[in-house]
Amino acid sequence: MLNEKREFYLALSIQHLNFERRMNLKLRIWRQRDANSKGALVDYEVKVNPHMSFLEMLDELNETLQQKGQEPVAFDHDCREGICGSCNLFINGRPHGPMQTTTCQLHMRHFHEGETVVIEPWRAKAFPIVKDLIVDRSAFDRIVQAGGYISVNTGSARDANEIPIPKIIADEAFNSAACIACGACVAACKNASAMLFVGAQISKLALLPQGKAERKATGRENGGSDGCGGFWSLLQYRGLLG
Amino acid sequence: MSWVAQTLNSTLGRKLVMALTGLFLCTFLIVHAGGNTMLFRSDGGQAFNEYTYFMTHNPLIKMVSYILYTSILLHAVYAGILTAINRKARPVGYAYARPSENSTWASRNMGFLGVILLLFIIVHMRTFWYEMHFGSVPMATYDGQEYKDLYKVVIWAFSQWPYVVLYTISMAAMAFHLVHGFRSGFQTLGGNHPKYNPLLSNLSWAFGIIISALFAAMPIYVFIQTH
Ligand code: HEM
Ligand code: SF4
Ligand code: FES
Numbered sequence: 001m002l003n004e005k006r007e008f009y010l011a012l013s014i015q016h017l018n019f020e021r022r023m024n025l026k027l028r029i030w031r032q033r034d035a036n037s038k039g040a041l042v043d044y045e046v047k048v049n050p051h052m053s054f055l056e057m058l059d060e061l062n063e064t065l066q067q068k069g070q071e072p073v074a075f076d077h078d079c080r081e082g083i084c085g086s087c088n089l090f091i092n093g094r095p096h097g098p099m100q101t102t103t104c105q106l107h108m109r110h111f112h113e114g115e116t117v118v119i120e121p122w123r124a125k126a127f128p129i130v131k132d133l134i135v136d137r138s139a140f141d142r143i144v145q146a147g148g149y150i151s152v153n154t155g156s157a158r159d160a161n162e163i164p165i166p167k168i169i170a171d172e173a174f175n176s177a178a179c180i181a182c183g184a185c186v187a188a189c190k191n192a193s194a195m196l197f198v199g200a201q202i203s204k205l206a207l208l209p210q211g212k213a214e215r216k217a218t219g220r221e222n223g224g225s226d227g228c229g230g231f232w233s234l235l236q237y238r239g240l241l242g
Numbered sequence: 243m244s245w246v247a248q249t250l251n252s253t254l255g256r257k258l259v260m261a262l263t264g265l266f267l268c269t270f271l272i273v274h275a276g277g278n279t280m281l282f283r284s285d286g287g288q289a290f291n292e293y294t295y296f297m298t299h300n301p302l303i304k305m306v307s308y309i310l311y312t313s314i315l316l317h318a319v320y321a322g323i324l325t326a327i328n329r330k331a332r333p334v335g336y337a338y339a340r341p342s343e344n345s346t347w348a349s350r351n352m353g354f355l356g357v358i359l360l361l362f363i364i365v366h367m368r369t370f371w372y373e374m375h376f377g378s379v380p381m382a383t384y385d386g387q388e389y390k391d392l393y394k395v396v397i398w399a400f401s402q403w404p405y406v407v408l409y410t411i412s413m414a415a416m417a418f419h420l421v422h423g424f425r426s427g428f429q430t431l432g433g434n435h436p437k438y439n440p441l442l443s444n445l446s447w448a449f450g451i452i453i454s455a456l457f458a459a460m461p462i463y464v465f466i467q468t469h
Contacts, residue, residue, distance in 0.1 A: 030337075041337055093340035118338040125331050190341060190350050192331040 009109065022047045023108065026116045027061070029073055031132055039129070041118070050109040054097065055080060055087060057108055074132035080104045085180030088187065089133055090120040095184035102182060122183050124192035140181045140197060148201040150211050163209050176204035253327065259320050261430035263313040264423050268449070270310055271420075275456045282463060287393025288384050294392045298374065318360055325353040348422035355419040362412035369399055400464035413458035420450030 025046050032039030046064075048057045055077050062072035078086040087104040091097030097106045111117060119133065127135040165173075176199070185196035205211030249255035277297065280290035297303050341350060348355065373379055373395055382391040399405045425446035428434075433442065 028337075090336060090339075093336070093338045094343060120336055120338070123332050123334055123336055125333055188344055190345050191328040 023050055023111070023113050025057075025108075025111060025114075028116060028118045029133070030120045031073070032121075032129055034131055035128055039132075041120075048108050050107070052108045053080070053104060054089070054091070054106040054108065055104050074130075074134050076134045077104060083180060085182035088122050088135065088137070088183050090122060090187055092118055095122070095187040096182075102180075122187040124183075124186050126192065126194070127183060127186065135183070137181065137183050140183065140194070143194070143198060144201060148205070150205055150214050152210070165208060169207055173204050173207040176200040176202075176207070179204070253324070256320050256324055257430045259316055260324065261427040263317040263320075265427045265431075266309070266313050267317065268420065268424055268427070270313075271453050275453055278460060279456070281393070281396060281460050287382070287391065287397075290393045290396070291382055291389040291391055292384070294374070295389050314363065318356070321353060321356050346422060348418040349426070352419060352422060355415045358412060358415040359419060362408070362415075365408065369405075370395060397464055397468060400461040401468035403465065406461045406465045409461040410458050413454040416457070417450045417454035420453065421447055424449050 025048060027044040027046060028041045029044060030039055031042045044061060046057065046061050048060070052060070055075070058073060058075055065072050076086045076088060078084040080087070082102045082105045085102070087102055089096065089103045091103065091106070096103050098110050099106055121127075121129055121133045122135045122137075124135075126139045127137055130136050179197060179200035181197065183197070186192050186194050189195070205214075250259070277293050278290075280293050283289050370392065374390060374392055379390040379392060380394050382389050382393075400409075423446075425442050428442055
């Protein structure tokens, strides 16, 4: 099934490479001048190449807006390779859109001709809007600062296998360490809770011997026990509001 | 702050109260539903009245009933607090969201379902509990001993269609509340394991539907019998 899909897309991209087909989309994008002004969804029409990434599609829209002397759409991005977690868009009712990837790894071939694409910022009280589609996710940083770390003396690098760690545990810790703090979990949760994020920050340390030593202290400081339903109240409660 | 106050002020502590009181209410439902099946006996209500006599006179049951009243109050108050916090966490919603991709309808509407249950509990307690304790219930005599004839009150209520409609709708709401609640009560207490999760989910469905259907069958049965 997966292979069939892959081959299908490969054939599709070759076809598009050759014919440079253009796809008409209607975009409905949240525009908001700054944190305090009222925003609204604004409609745009674009013609895109299905090979484009979602962000390239927005780049092109912005170029045309600038050519017309209009304000480009502000959106966050950095690595564009799925590792930094900056590109956070709520696309057609889902964080990061229809595929299970970051927004920067989403391609226009996953949309169809004539489709309306609604693009909104993450919605959470703890993530205030900066401008248009950009939200301030520094609340995550403050959670990490409050205890999402362990004390390690600096110096020359230690031997990686100095402390034996079973592979299953190492893998599980790595799964949590792979959190890129994108905020999709908060955006998706019906209660805008950061439970997954906080859980990942705790597990990646607490599963390993180095983190176990400080598990209780960091857990408490982290407000780890304050998970579900309480991202905003957690920040308030711990005095972590920006 | 003492650790107790600190825990009860954290969202997790509040969720713990929700889970413990909710699951306690679930155990109550089993006993309550089991006892009430006496209504299905065609003995003029003797078994049912003897059962209600036992439930209102046994000192142990009396004590548990105070825990029950407290649980309902705590559960409703904490539900209000948590629902308010959850709403405040997203002051501006999405213009276009597809919430059913990662959550069930029941899980998103526990507060709404709970309000239906609370209204139901108020009517239910007024009709039976209040009458039993403070109202004038006719008496029945079995083997020379006098019993309050609560059975007559039940028949009086359930032979009227508004009661039957109210009970059926409320039990449908309870089914949804329990299908999500039973399972997530365990989740709140830390019961989440890939091996046991499917079992827990199935149990939750079975529990929610069987208990609610059993309760709903009582007014419907009495209504049919008396018409
Ligand atoms: C008195 C009226 C009631 C109200 C207002 C109410 C409201 C709620 C709400 C809002 C939740 C979700 C809380 C959250 O996690 O954010 C909940 C969970 C729950 N409710 Fe109720 N409910 C009521 C009655 C009942 C009854 C009668 C039962 C069972 C007999 C019950 C069993 C549960 C259980 C097991 C949970 C799951 C707790 C958890 O997620 O840990 N509730 N209730
Ligand atoms: S846990 Fe949340 S913040 Fe971390 S990668 Fe997953 S969705 Fe993004
Ligand atoms: S831009 Fe870095 S993950 Fe998408």
